[in-house]
């Protein structure tokens with residue numbers, strides 16, 4: 001049996017009573033309301049919830065990209081609220097990978113230059129073996145000299161994923177990493193993310209709307225109105241879809257259609 005103290009020590013990321021309020025006066029919005037959540041080392045968690053439930057705000061606060069209004073975020077045992085902006089930047093460079101929904105690739109840099117940019121920023125010598133492995137696993141070996149504008153959306157997303165993995169970050173945060181991908185590419189990307197957890201013991205936290213994508217995770221955490229709204233362990237796509245329906249979490253008709261199709265689990 002683990003005691004709660006043991007579990008706490010093995011947590012890669014911990015949020016304690018995190019609130020985030022945007023705006024002032026009448027236009028105040030409470031995006032997160034006292035959220036407490038832990039993410040164990042070497043686990044893959046999917047985060048789901050209705051539009052506006054605070055998923056992106058949660059991810060930004062957990063990754064040190066935004067500061068909570070109150071409460072505490074602890075990454076790798078370090079309380080982020082005790083760090084100044086430079087220290088926070090260093091911690092992000094050394095421990096955290098972030099896969100943005102909009103890819104955020106630099107248009108003037110080649111695929112290879114985009115992928116190795118975080119290493120350059122961190123002043124690290126590139127580990128050529130690791131880069132070769134990541135590039136092959138995301139299927140970009142033939143595209144290293146191309147510019148992002150010469151790639152499809154799915155290829156750009158895979159560049160963004162490779163870029164997040166080459167520094168071997170302890171924790172990877174991903175905001176809808178398969179949102180722009182066709183189902184075959186999505187399944188390749190999810191397999192790669194799953195492997196990075198199983199083989200490299202990385203901790204992965206992924207926001208998604210897709211029950212099939214969520215079924216690759218060890219755990220699904222549901223948010224509603226900026227607060228914890230339940231979780232599922234060892235999720236199947238069907239169980240996730242059923243929970244989403246109960247939460248009223250479907251954002252548009254596409255997802256109702258996706259639910260109506262027999263899914264049978266993974267892609």
Ligand SMILES: Nc1ncnc2c1ncn2[C@@H]1O[C@H](COP(=O)(O)OP(=O)(O)O)[C@@H](O)[C@H]1O
Nearest residue numbers: 022023029031050051052053054055056057058
């Ligand atoms: N920069 C911002 N300024 C003001 N309100 C914001 C900002 N970002 C998000 N919000 C609001 O906070 C709430 C949560 O947003 P968000 O975290 O983006 O939710 P989700 O990712 O689940 O759709 C929403 O009501 C949204 O309108």
Ligand SMILES: [Mg+2]
Nearest residue numbers: 052055056057
């Ligand atoms: Mg969002």
